[in-house]
Amino acid sequence: MSDAKLLRDELRKKYLEFGLEAMSDEEVVRLVLSLSCNEFDSFTEKLIEGFGSLKSIEDADPQALVRYSDIGERSAVLFRMVSEISRCLAVKNVKKGVYLRTTADAKSFFAPLFTDHREERLAVVCLSSRLKAVAPASVIAEGAAASVRASCRRITALALDLKADGVIIAHSHPSGKAVPSSGDCASTELLASALSRFGIALIDHIIVAADDCVSLRETDIPLSFRDRECFGYKITKLL
Amino acid sequence: MGKGSIHSGHRDRMRSRFLTLGSGGFSEHEILELLLFYSIPRANTNETAHALIERFGSLENVLAAAPEELMTIKGIKSESAFVIRLMHDLCKRYSATSDVSADLSDDEKLEGFLTEYFSENHGNVCLLLDMTPRGELRSTKCLPTSSLLSGELGSREIAELVVRNGFVRVVIGQCIDGDKCIPDASCYSLTRLFAETLAPLGTELHDHIICCSGKCFSMRKNGSFSFGSGGNHE
The missing domain is CATH 3.40.140.10 (Cytidine Deaminase, domain 2)
Incomplete structure (x- = not known):
């Protein structure tokens, strides 16, 4: 089993057992990126280095995300979905x-x-x-x-x-x-x-x-x- | 052309459309269809998305549904249930710290917002606050300071972002390292970059606020920069 697959399985296990609350921003970014690419470990480092936190990444302009880290639109969409869906639901629930x-x-x-x-x-x-x-x-x-x-x-x-x-x-x-x-x-x-x-x-x-x-x-x-x-x-x- | 190519073309177009328009250009079932791309490779997820909305009533209800309930829908297996549950939890975590529509109509509220944001989100970033003329927060966009200073994100990229998102009034919140909360040469070059980019677009650059160690320095308040506004002015 590859290192990437082992890491992915470990992150999923932690999430399912303890929830996102028990995970650091870096771990959550890794978990999200593992859905869309194999190089999620190195991309996580680059994103955290550039943006500092999960929230900043979710708030980032997607084009800036892609340009800065080469993560590709497939991954950028996932982060954008979080802020967009949250905003959508917040407005709807008022x-x-x-x-x-x-x-x-x-x-x-x-x-x-x-x-x-x-x-x-x-x-x-x-x-x-x-x-x-x-x-x-x-x-x-x-x-x-x-x-x-x-x-x-x-x-x-x-x-x-x-x-x-x-x-x-x-x-x-x-x-x-x-x-x-x-x-x-x-x-x-x-x-x-x-x-x-x-x-x-x-x-x-x-x-x-x-x-x-x-x-x-x-x-x-x-x-x-x-x-x-x-x-x-x-x-x-x-x- | 193989079936795989048809799906991949459709998926690429949908992703690009989402990145450009955000959720405003999407119905709830289309957002679900997009989310299911990450768990269902090379198949049409449109029908499954429709079935989910029909069964649970809304996107919110689908996201909140238990995995066992989700898997009673045809086409939803454990991987899709996992992705939906993860998106639910990510949104919950995001919403707990989100202040869309916050009233930031005076300096105290604005600086308070930025201080709190940067106390929890450490990084050399510029946070663009998209505000209404009444001072309500519409949205935020985060850009790495290093990309702005290196020119990787220049006038053209900033202008595209502003036009794409319909910014009317912008405040820049910039987090810097160190103990002293005063702008340095790089801060001024960023102010100039944004001022020169936004003016021709008719978008107001209202302020550039430097944040450091829990303190704020407003360039507008301190007269460190002459903020024109593409028409509006204080």
């Missing part, structure tokens, strides 16, 4: 069980879903009558499909499925300002009307841009959705 009682709460709630994305995105959170999120926020649409009007049916279906009393939606203006367009206002009214047929309130519509975040409930724009039930949802500014 934030079941929180209360969104004010416009400031809603803005803080939705901001993380948009900071890492450059395309338009539409997200929704379903609430109880006590303004508690009944499920994690759902991303309804991305890119060209991220229009409130086009997603009315999906939003309504989700709210019905989760037995929601209210809904807050948010969409992004990635390359523009957080200024509600006439289209944004019209689709807000349309959605509010659609939801109200089933006893569900559209509580707010948040628009997120690179440097600002606006709640349509806070604006002076004449919108009838504000006259409907909102379970005591308040307008407050972020400190």
Whole structure:
């Protein structure tokens, strides 16, 4: 049995018996690289020498990883997957069980879903009558499909499925300002009307841009959705 | 063309796409399909990935599933269950120290973040913080300082990274050896390199913060460098 195979088996045994917590950064890097190449021992030394830690390697620009150490795209993908999947799951898991009682709460709630994305995105959170999120926020649409009007049916279906009393939606203006367009206002009214047929309130519509975040409930724009039930949802500014 | 070549071409394209776009360009089953490349050689993993999502409901649930449960899916043997479990544990370990969306809107928070990062991640690296104009952390990218100083990673490579990731505002955190937390000649050449590279791209270089032995030196705060911003300015 080759040295590489012996080392690989040893690392796997340690991981399976004691978990990653018992392993040093160097051992974890070796273990990961052993999935994709035979020269994992020498590549590990080079990576740790250049980047210092597992986290820095996972945070590294993949092209820089490949250039610095010649590890190849096959191995670089594995490290990139860790940071990308973690980020993906962290955003997705925000934030079941929180209360969104004010416009400031809603803005803080939705901001993380948009900071890492450059395309338009539409997200929704379903609430109880006590303004508690009944499920994690759902991303309804991305890119060209991220229009409130086009997603009315999906939003309504989700709210019905989760037995929601209210809904807050948010969409992004990635390359523009957080200024509600006439289209944004019209689709807000349309959605509010659609939801109200089933006893569900559209509580707010948040628009997120690179440097600002606006709640349509806070604006002076004449919108009838504000006259409907909102379970005591308040307008407050972020400190 | 043999079947092996068809699969290897597809796999290479998928890997390149992932390296370029990250997870944003991938559905959950495609991420799983990519992960299964490392345990299932020379076969189409797309169907197996679909089957996993169908059975467990989401990528998160697949990653969290017990190996015995995973192996009830056709195409999943012990090696695939091992790789999936390993990825789950790696993500858990990464997430425990990750601060995406952290509010770094003032100097104290920014320096606190970098001090903590470099206390746990020792290495002569430059950590690029990709920030929103509001001061929220969007992502981080780590580059070896030696590669930047040697020219192995030059203006062209930095510009490609910035454009590829859509950076708007950048803060450089640089960890250096020694006791004295003051920039030396190599630090200034890095600041110049980034300033000259980012300006034509309209990306703001907001600060270059040197970190050493638990202390921080902000070039912006100390007036050590004139930070223009491709349009924005303090």
